[in-house]
Amino acid sequence: MTLARVILFGIIFSINVVSLSALEKITLGGLFPVSNRGEGDIDCGSINNVGLQRLEGMLFALDLINADPSLLPGVSLGARLYDTCKRETYALEQTIEMISYDLQQDSSAYVCPNGSAAVRVEDQAGQSVTGVVGAASSSISQPVASILRLFQIPQISYASTSPELSDKMRFDYFLRVVPPDTFQSQAMFDIVKFMGWTYVSTVAEAGEYGENGIDAFINLTRNSGKVRIMILVRSLISKKQLK
Template sequence: MFAFLWVCMRSFLKMVNLLLILMMTVGLDIFYGGLFGRNTFLVCASSPRSVARMDGDIIIGALFSVHHQPPAEKVPERKCGEIREQYGIQRVEAMFHTLDQINMDQNLLPNITLGTEIRDSCWHSSVALEQSIEFIRDSLISMRDEKDGAGKCLDATPTPHGRIKKPIAGVIGPGSSSVAIQVQNLLQLFDIPQIAYSATSIDLSDKTLYKYFLRVVPSDILQARAMLDIVKRYNWTYVSAVHTEGNYGESGMEAFKEMAAQEGLCIAHTDKIYSNAGERNFDRLLKKLRERLPKARVVICFCEGMTVRGILMAMRRLGVAGEFLLIGRYMLANGSFCRTTSSTISNLCVC
């Protein structure tokens, strides 16, 4: 219980920081209204996905992974996976609660209320880009002019509750580094600032490429150093390495390899895999890693949470749960992740 409350409090504090930084910079399958008594409602959109919206003088966009990313066979259809009850819903509620707290404090923004429009990124670039286009459309098209159809959606249907949509002042999220880069490449064309809460790719530190991007977490350089320090502390000199296919895993693994070479650490085998890969792919990956046993028992994992989950589930299927020790990142230790991999979680070292 204490761990869950700590996670909730940390999410709330991080959301406060995100919103305050954004204001300085600017100068579920179905979401429902009425939560905590706030004025939230569904709005129409040109895409078929539902949107959660909270009215205000200034509207802040948000991209949260309310659903899991599309399975490999569903990617062309952009059909998202199951709902993320803790990771996704928790961030939606943290956003609403944080805005409520800010709006109630007249010392922060007197006579100004903050609102939000929250969209589901499904932890996938194609879905996030689709939803980002909706943000841009809101910023470019005025719906106030009767000539353009005031109070109506693009298909001429009335806007729910008679609301008139406002431009997005900035966007919070998405969580994945690879997805955040894709979204930033689009948003910066329209001078829309973006603040990420968990995108740690080293590439995003380049302000010449991503000039409208900010984040509240350090880059992967520090994570790579922490992993290497753990390896050195226990005198492991021969390890394997796995990373999630995509920018986060690739840039992080490159940083680790460079540091490892300087310290004389040998990497027996490196491999990569998509986080939404099928069971056969994860089983094949485990079999490759087993070829390096018993010397390379330690596996450095620059992986997203779902990638590590796939690896641990493959260990369970193949009956090799005690043969490896994974060194992974802190975000893997959330409640839902631990519940689904409880029988193999002892093989995970989180830094």
């Protein structure tokens, strides 16, 4: 990791936003849980290493693409990356900040104190976001997708697995590179049937991801037809217990 990149991370943690060079022709947005949820009124808490690694992975991918002129000839990719802090309301604020250029393109409604018409200044941050990578949690990706679709901005998530995000009537600009929870639940159910198990217990992490996944699995066992599968114990483990 270069010294410049380390300094860049320092900027992320202090203002929760990274703005790269303004010379890019295509700017991508990114939403990553670089920080954990803060306590009380504090939005952001300690550093989340997994989110940090994912952010670094996107920057690394952009570096590779920009370094190979055969991939996107004549095109340079840049990014504006934001920390979600694992908090829905904070992530929405960051999303609004990300697309603020699109919200402020029309300056005709503004008048300067001297009465003259306002003229928009094209600064370094003044580039529309072409697409957004993220977010991690489905609970964050859903409201973010609802905002981005209004501006017809594509969104690709690397970790959101909620089946609700497959509804193209609501999330028509949302895509993801991971399967929804229903696929994982179906795979677990198929394994149980293949092994001939009729009594099983479930263990999941408390929260949207774990609970929804187990709910989908239990629904499959209830509609298994001739195969009778009984759930003996259903356990939920909090993140504190995992530690």
